[in-house]
Amino acid sequence: MKKKILVSRQYPKAGISLLEKEDFLLTIWEKQRPMTQDELIEQAKTHHALMCTLTDKIDNHFLEQCGHLDIISQFAVGYDNIDVEMATSLGIPVGFTPDAMSEATADIAFGLMIAVARKMFFLHKAIIKGQWGYFNPTGNLGIELKNKTLGIFGLGRIGVKMAQRCKNAYDMDIIYHNRTRNKDAEKLLNASYVEFDDLLLQSDVLSVHCALTPTTKEIFNRSAFKKMKPSAIFINTARGPIHHEKDLTHAIQEGDIWGTGLDVTNPEPMQPDNPLLSMENACILPHVGSGTIEARNQMSVLAAMNIIEFYNSRQIPHIVNPEVLKQ
Numbered sequence: 001m002k003k004k005i006l007v008s009r010q011y012p013k014a015g016i017s018l019l020e021k022e023d024f025l026l027t028i029w030e031k032q033r034p035m036t037q038d039e040l041i042e043q044a045k046t047h048h049a050l051m052c053t054l055t056d057k058i059d060n061h062f063l064e065q066c067g068h069l070d071i072i073s074q075f076a077v078g079y080d081n082i083d084v085e086m087a088t089s090l091g092i093p094v095g096f097t098p099d100a101m102s103e104a105t106a107d108i109a110f111g112l113m114i115a116v117a118r119k120m121f122f123l124h125k126a127i128i129k130g131q132w133g134y135f136n137p138t139g140n141l142g143i144e145l146k147n148k149t150l151g152i153f154g155l156g157r158i159g160v161k162m163a164q165r166c167k168n169a170y171d172m173d174i175i176y177h178n179r180t181r182n183k184d185a186e187k188l189l190n191a192s193y194v195e196f197d198d199l200l201l202q203s204d205v206l207s208v209h210c211a212l213t214p215t216t217k218e219i220f221n222r223s224a225f226k227k228m229k230p231s232a233i234f235i236n237t238a239r240g241p242i243h244h245e246k247d248l249t250h251a252i253q254e255g256d257i258w259g260t261g262l263d264v265t266n267p268e269p270m271q272p273d274n275p276l277l278s279m280e281n282a283c284i285l286p287h288v289g290s291g292t293i294e295a296r297n298q299m300s301v302l303a304a305m306n307i308i309e310f311y312n313s314r315q316i317p318h319i320v321n322p323e324v325l326k327q
């Protein structure tokens with residue numbers, strides 16, 4: 001019997017054409033909006049495999065009804081939308097797409113850092129409002145990044161790429177905090193491991209690159225921001241719920257930190273009346289870290305290959321819960 005694959009969004013053709021070459025029956029959700037969870041469950045019930053992404057809620061409720069799935073293949077490196085523990089207990093392997101978007105996401109983190117340091121988004125909006133005026137020797141001043149200290153929270157694939165950019169461009173000193181030390185990256189970047197509080201105290205730019213877990217949820221809250229330098233820039237391109245957004249807003253308003261660059265917000269989508277959007281030192285993007293043609297093509301290929309390899313050889317090249325395949 002042909003395997004029926006449910007493809008939850010219109011992912012780039014690069015990966016979909018690989019699936020089409022196999023002996024599968026594909027159902028592709030053609031609408032621009034994601035499926036509601038009810039629609040997703042309804043569809044998934046009649047399929048063997050699911051290719052999904054962060055807008056699809058693969059939680060306890062979904063898995064209770066779709067425990068028959070052979071594989072869930074996530075089009076993303078983050079998978080906090082999936083209850084991996086429950087999928088594992090049901091024997092469902094979960095694939096993901098690491099590294100495909102590391103360069104693209106590091107570019108967005110790096111770009112946001114400069115944009116915040118020089119108030120770029122705010123100044124752009126001022127021109128649109130007809131507020132250019134004239135050259136002002138003491139107005140619109142930003143801060144320089146040369147020789148500053150970059151603190152990375154989560155020095156993995158993307159964090160390393162961000163640190164390399166900052167080192168090469170601005171000769172920044174790199175400090176980091178991780179669950180486990182990354183000795184290879186320490187050598188590569190001459191980076192120093194520090195405790196979380198020291199990361200807060202010493203960073204001129206603090207960039208978040210960790211996964212969203214119960215431990216990291218809203219770890220950047222009022223008490224964390226209070227410990228940071230008043231000149232510090234907070235960058236988050238990982239997951240919005242890692243920072244407490246009202247506390248972040250308050251920290252900028254109170255001058256506890258200089259500003260923030262966010263590609264992810266808490267919650268998403270950010271509403272147009274959010275005070276961060278009109279602040280001088282805040283630059284916000286709508287979760288586009290992986291949004292390059294190259295990265296999205298590669299993500300699509302990896303997500304498709306996880307399904308193809310699974311059915312052809314019971315291997316999944318990029319798997320979140322490898323223990324399932326050993327069962």
Ligand code: DGY
Pocket residue numbers: 054075076077078079101238289290
């Ligand atoms: C990811 O891969 O987790 C990004 O957030 C979306 O591409």
